[in-house]
Amino acid sequence: xxxxxxxxxxxxxxxxxxxxxxxxxxxxxxxxxxxxxxxxxxxxxxxxxxxxxxxxxxxxxxxxxxxxxxxxxxxxxxxxxxxxxxxxxxxxxxxxxxxxxxxxxxxxxxxxxxxxxxxxxxxxxxxxxxxxxxxxxxxxxxxxxxxxxxxxxxxxxxxxxxxxxxxxxxxxxxxxxxxxxxxxxxxxxxxxxxxxxxxxxxxxxxxxxxxxxx
Numbered sequence: 728x729x730x731x732x733x734x735x736x737x738x739x740x741x742x743x744x745x746x747x748x749x750x751x752x753x754x755x756x757x758x759x760x761x762x763x764x765x766x767x768x769x770x771x772x773x774x775x776x777x778x779x780x781x782x783x784x785x786x787x788x789x790x791x792x793x794x795x796x797x798x799x800x801x802x803x804x805x806x807x808x809x810x811x812x813x814x815x816x817x818x819x820x821x822x823x824x825x826x827x828x829x830x831x832x833x834x835x836x837x838x839x840x841x842x843x844x845x846x847x848x849x850x851x852x853x854x855x856x857x858x859x860x861x862x863x864x865x866x867x868x869x870x871x872x873x874x875x876x877x878x879x880x881x882x883x884x885x886x887x888x889x890x891x892x893x894x895x896x897x898x899x900x901x902x903x904x905x906x907x908x909x910x911x912x913x914x915x916x917x918x919x920x921x922x923x924x925x926x927x928x929x930x931x932x933x934x935x936x937x938x939x940x941x
Contacts, residue, residue: 728743728744728745728746728750729743729744729746729750729753729762731743741787741788742785742787742788744762744764744779744788744790746764746766746777747766747768748765748766748767748768748773748774749766749769750765750766751765751767751799751801752764752765752800752801752803753765753803754803754804754805755805756805756809757805757807757808757809758809760781761781761791761805761809762778762779763777763778763779763805763812764779764803765777765799765800765801766793767800769799773795774795774798774799774800774816775793775794775795775796776794776800776803776814776824777790777792777793778790778791778792778793778794778812778828779791794812794824794828794830796816796820796822797816797818798816798817798818798820799816800815801815801816801875801876802814802815802874802876802877804876804877804878805879806879806883807879807882807883808883809826810825810826811823811824811825811826811831811883811900813877813886813900815836815873815874815875815876815888815890816873816874817873817874818837818873819836819872819874819890820833820835820836820837820874821834821835821836821874821886821898823900823903832902832903833903834898834903834905836894836896837872837890837892838892838894838905838908872890872891872892873891874889874890875891875915875917876888876889876915876916879900883900884899884900884901885897885898885899885906886898886900889915889916889917890914890915891914892914893915894909894910894911894915895909895911895915896908
């Protein structure tokens with residue numbers, strides 16, 4: 728379930744949202760009227776993103792649409808304009824969905840040429856998905872180069888991604904072209920647009936500079 732907490736009082740507000748699956752990531756649209764959440768149901772191999780919108784009469788959120796993908800969904804990030812949602816999955820892919828819920832573009836984060844040599848698929852799979860060992864044994868054909876986090880540049884023209892392959896990559900959000908990649912000698916779990924966030928890759932306000940703590 729997804730719960731809403733008042734940042735000022737710490738109290739629960741609104742009605743919790745029930746999701747038929749595991750919620751690993753959520754993200755608000757810039758306007759605050761939409762909420763996206765991952766929904767990974769391993770019982771029936773159903774992986775999707777639920778889009779919730781605010782209901783005018785009650786102020787509660789209701790499911791508006793469902794975006795389906797082939798692999799478990801790891802990360803979500805709305806573009807600054809709010810009209811594009813980037814979705815990173817456990818298969819190493821990044822998908823772009825428009826406001827109508829149509830998939831407009833897909834790129835692959837995982838690339839053997841960029842990958843950190845110390846990354847080990849089997850060991851990392853077993854430890855990361857410890858709670859779902861049965862699913863891992865059954866689905867061992869999946870790539871484990873998960874896209875752990877996504878982050879847009881302030882102007883919405885570029886998207887940064889990081890993954891289990893130990894890399895951070897920058898993409899042209901319009902064409903899907905990989906602009907560059909940095910190999911970090913470990914897996915990268917977080918990228919946030921916040922210069923004070925530990926272990927974060929951060930954009931400057933002008934969008935020209937990128938900081939990656941080591």
